[in-house]
Amino acid sequence: MSYKIGLDISGGDFAPGAIINGALLARSELKQDIVLIGSRLEIEEQLALNDQSADEFTIIDAPEKIEMAESPVSAVRRKKNSSIVVGINLLKSKQIDAFVSCGNTGAVVGAATLRLGLIPGVERPGIGLLLPTKTGVSLLIDVGANIDCKPMHLFQYGIMASVYYNLVLNKKNPSLGLLNIGEEASKGLGVIKDLHKLFTASPLNFIGNVEAKEIFSGKCDCIVCDGFIGNIALKVAEGSVEAMGRFLIETIKKGILGKIGLLLLLPNLKKFKRKMDYAEYGGAPLLGVDGVVIIGHGRSSALAVKNAIGVAVGELSRDLTETINRRVNEICQDSRIRQILTV
Incomplete structure (x- = not known):
C-alpha cells in the first residue's frame, strides 16, 4: 500500500542532497508517495542535479530552517514556516500520513507534542531506537525526548515499546528490561526502584534490570530508560x-601478514559494518504522539533516509496508535498499578 510520507528536506548534516537522494530511493524501491517539505528553490535545484522533474513531486515550500543549535521551544514558536512546523501541521491536517525528519530532535518532539497532541492516556512521548543484538534487534526507549521522568512516564514507555515490538516487529509478548546499574531490584535511584515495582506488578513480560553491557546482548527485546541516560x-x-573500527584497521595495516588477513576478513568485516550501521535501521519512532513521526539521525545518508521512510511505512501498516491507547489505559488503570502509585 502506498502512503503519503512528508519528508523534511532541511534537516540533517547532509541536507538537502542526502535527503533528496533518500527520497528518490524510497520512491523507487518502496513505491511510496514522498511529499518534499522545505525550500522550494533548494528542492528544485537538487532534483535537477538528479535529472528529475519537479513537476513529478509534491513540493511544500517551507523556506525557514530550524538549526541544530537553536532552542527547540522558541524556534518552534517563532519559525512557523520552518520545514518541521509545516510538516507537523500537514500531518495534523491529515494531508500526509507520516512525517520524517533528520533535523533538530527537540524541535520535532516539541512541535509534534504541541500540534498533534498525545495519544489519550499517554503522559509523555518517547523516542524508541532499534539497536542490533546477537539475536536480532532491541528497542531502546527513550533516547532523548525527555530527561526528567516520573515512574509513570517510564512505565508507559515500557508499554508503548512492547506494543511497537509486538505489532511492527511481529513478536508476541516481547521481553522488557529496565536499564540500571545492577541486576538487583534494590539498585538504582528511587524512581528506578519504583518503576521496577510497577513493571513487576504489570502483565508485561518484565525480566528485571539490565546493565549497560547487556544492551547489545539480546537479553531482552525492549529496554527502558530516561532520555538523558538513553542518549548518553x-x-x-x-x-x-x-573507534574500534579505526583501531582495528590501523592495527591490521601495520604488518604484511595483517594486510593479507584483512583481505581474507574483508567480506565478514563488511557484514559487521552493515549490522552496526545506523543507516540500516533508518529512523526512530516518536512513540506517544497522536501521529506517525520518525526522527532520523543528524548524519543520515540517503540509505538512512530511505530506511527511515520504511520505518514510517511499517508503523502505518499496523494499528499502532489505537493499540497503544488501549494498552496504556488498560494497564495503567489496573488496581495493582494504582495501589503502587498511591503508596
Missing part, C-alpha cells in the same frame, strides 16, 4: 563502534 548510551555506543 546511544552516543557511547556510536563512538565505541567508530
Whole structure:
C-alpha cells in the first residue's frame, strides 16, 4: 500500500542532497508517495542535479530552517514556516500520513507534542531506537525526548515499546528490561526502584534490570530508560563502534601478514559494518504522539533516509496508535498499578 510520507528536506548534516537522494530511493524501491517539505528553490535545484522533474513531486515550500543549535521551544514558536512546523501541521491536517525528519530532535518532539497532541492516556512521548543484538534487534526507549521522568512516564514507555515490538516487529509478548546499574531490584535511584515495582506488578513480560553491557546482548527485546541516560548510551555506543573500527584497521595495516588477513576478513568485516550501521535501521519512532513521526539521525545518508521512510511505512501498516491507547489505559488503570502509585 502506498502512503503519503512528508519528508523534511532541511534537516540533517547532509541536507538537502542526502535527503533528496533518500527520497528518490524510497520512491523507487518502496513505491511510496514522498511529499518534499522545505525550500522550494533548494528542492528544485537538487532534483535537477538528479535529472528529475519537479513537476513529478509534491513540493511544500517551507523556506525557514530550524538549526541544530537553536532552542527547540522558541524556534518552534517563532519559525512557523520552518520545514518541521509545516510538516507537523500537514500531518495534523491529515494531508500526509507520516512525517520524517533528520533535523533538530527537540524541535520535532516539541512541535509534534504541541500540534498533534498525545495519544489519550499517554503522559509523555518517547523516542524508541532499534539497536542490533546477537539475536536480532532491541528497542531502546527513550533516547532523548525527555530527561526528567516520573515512574509513570517510564512505565508507559515500557508499554508503548512492547506494543511497537509486538505489532511492527511481529513478536508476541516481547521481553522488557529496565536499564540500571545492577541486576538487583534494590539498585538504582528511587524512581528506578519504583518503576521496577510497577513493571513487576504489570502483565508485561518484565525480566528485571539490565546493565549497560547487556544492551547489545539480546537479553531482552525492549529496554527502558530516561532520555538523558538513553542518549548518553546511544552516543557511547556510536563512538565505541567508530573507534574500534579505526583501531582495528590501523592495527591490521601495520604488518604484511595483517594486510593479507584483512583481505581474507574483508567480506565478514563488511557484514559487521552493515549490522552496526545506523543507516540500516533508518529512523526512530516518536512513540506517544497522536501521529506517525520518525526522527532520523543528524548524519543520515540517503540509505538512512530511505530506511527511515520504511520505518514510517511499517508503523502505518499496523494499528499502532489505537493499540497503544488501549494498552496504556488498560494497564495503567489496573488496581495493582494504582495501589503502587498511591503508596
